[in-house]
Amino acid sequence: MTAFWTEPDFDDHEMVHVVRDRASGLMAIIAVHSSHLGPGAGGTRFWHYPDPKDGLRDALRLSRGMSYKNAMAGLALGGGKAVILADEARTKTPELLAAFGDAVEGLGGRYVTAEDVGISEADMVAVSKRTQHVSGLPVTGEGSAGGDPGPFTAFGIYLGIKAAVAHKLGTDSMDGVHVAVQGTGSVGGGVARLLAKDGARLTLADIDADGVKALADELGADVVAPDAIMTTPCDVFSPNALGAILDDESIEKLDTKIVAGGANNQLARARHGQAVFERGILYAPDYVINAGGIISVGTEYAARRDGRQASRDEVNALIEKIPARLAQVWQKSDADNTSPDVVADRMAQELIGRA
Numbered sequence: 001m002t003a004f005w006t007e008p009d010f011d012d013h014e015m016v017h018v019v020r021d022r023a024s025g026l027m028a029i030i031a032v033h034s035s036h037l038g039p040g041a042g043g044t045r046f047w048h049y050p051d052p053k054d055g056l057r058d059a060l061r062l063s064r065g066m067s068y069k070n071a072m073a074g075l076a077l078g079g080g081k082a083v084i085l086a087d088e089a090r091t092k093t094p095e096l097l098a099a100f101g102d103a104v105e106g107l108g109g110r111y112v113t114a115e116d117v118g119i120s121e122a123d124m125v126a127v128s129k130r131t132q133h134v135s136g137l138p139v140t141g142e143g144s145a146g147g148d149p150g151p152f153t154a155f156g157i158y159l160g161i162k163a164a165v166a167h168k169l170g171t172d173s174m175d176g177v178h179v180a181v182q183g184t185g186s187v188g189g190g191v192a193r194l195l196a197k198d199g200a201r202l203t204l205a206d207i208d209a210d211g212v213k214a215l216a217d218e219l220g221a222d223v224v225a226p227d228a229i230m231t232t233p234c235d236v237f238s239p240n241a242l243g244a245i246l247d248d249e250s251i252e253k254l255d256t257k258i259v260a261g262g263a264n265n266q267l268a269r270a271r272h273g274q275a276v277f278e279r280g281i282l283y284a285p286d287y288v289i290n291a292g293g294i295i296s297v298g299t300e301y302a303a304r305r306d307g308r309q310a311s312r313d314e315v316n317a318l319i320e321k322i323p324a325r326l327a328q329v330w331q332k333s334d335a336d337n338t339s340p341d342v343v344a345d346r347m348a349q350e351l352i353g354r355a
Contacts, residue, residue: 040080101130
C-alpha cells in the first residue's frame with residue numbers, strides 16, 4: 001500500500017490508522033477526516049478488495065463524506081470511517097471482531113463506529129464488548145432509538161426524493177412518478193416500500209436476483225438487469241448500492257430528471273457533479289439525503305454518553321429536516337448557477353472550519 005498522503009483522495013485527514021492483528025487475521029484501515037465538531041463518526045465496511053489500495057481509497061473518501069454528512073445533519077460529530085479488508089471468502093470470526101473492537105478502543109474515543117456494508121447489528125454487539133465507542137446497538141425499549149440504521153437512512157432518502165420531485169417536477173404527489181431503484185437491500189428496499197405506499201411506479205435492480213424479484217412481486221414493481229437500471233427512462237434514478245457510479249460514460253446515458261439515492265460517493269470524481277448539472281438533471285448530494293442513518297447512530301451515541309436513552313421520535317424529528325437542507329442547497333444552486341454538490345461541499349466546509 002502506498003503512502004496514504006500521496007493518494008488523490010487524501011484531503012488533509014487528521015488520522016489514517018492501519019490495523020494488523022495476525023492472530024485473528026484482521027487487517028483494517030480507520031480514517032478520521034475531521035474532528036472539528038466532535039469525534040470522527042462513521043460505520044465500518046467489511047469488504048473484500050482484490051487491491052488493498054481500493055480499501056484505502058474507500059476509507060479516505062468515506063471519512064471525508066462523513067465529515068460533510070455529520071456537519072450538514074447538525075450533529076456534534078466529525079467524520080470517520082473504518083474498512084476491514086476481508087479475505088476472498090469474507091471470513092468473519094469473533095476473534096476478528098474482538099480485535100477490531102480493541103483497535104477502536106485504543107484510539108481513545110477519536111473514532112466512533114457503527115454498521116456499514118457487510119457489518120450487522122450483531123457484529124456491533126460483539127464489537128461493543130471491547131469498546132464503548134460504538135453505536136447502532138439493539139433497541140432496549142419500546143420507542144427507543146437504536147439498532148440497524150438502515151431504515152432511518154431509507155426514511156431520509158424517501159423524504160429527500162419527495163423534496164426533489166417537488167423542486168424539479170413541481171408536484172407534492174408521488175402518484176405515478178417513475179423511480180428506478182438501484183440496490184434493494186436494507187436501504188434501497190426500504191425506500192422502495194415507502195415510495196410504493198405513495199403510488200410511485202417502480203423499476204428495481206439488484207445483484208440478488210431472487211431478493212429483487214420477491215420485492216418486485218410484493219410491490220408490483222418491474223425488474224431490470226443490474227446493468228440496465230442506469231439507462232432506464234424514469235423521473236428519478238435512485239442509486240442505493242455502492243458508490244462511484246456517476247462517471248463520464250454513465251452520466252451521458254442517464255435518462256432521468258433527478259438523481260437522488262443513498263449510495264455514498266456517487267460521483268466518481270468531483271467534475272462529474274458539474275456534468276450532471278450541465279445535463280439539467282437535479283442531483284441530491286448523497287451525504288445530505290442519506291444522513292438518516294448517522295442521525296440515528298449519532299443521536300443514540302450522544303444520548304448514551306449523557307446517561308439517557310434517545311427515542312425514535314427524537315431521531316425522526318431530526319431526519320425530517322433533511323428536505324429543508326436539500327431545498328436550501330438547490331435554491332442556492334439555482335441562484336448561483338452552481339452544481340448542487342459544489343454548493344453542499346462549500347456549506348459543509350464552512351461548518352467544519354475548512355472554508
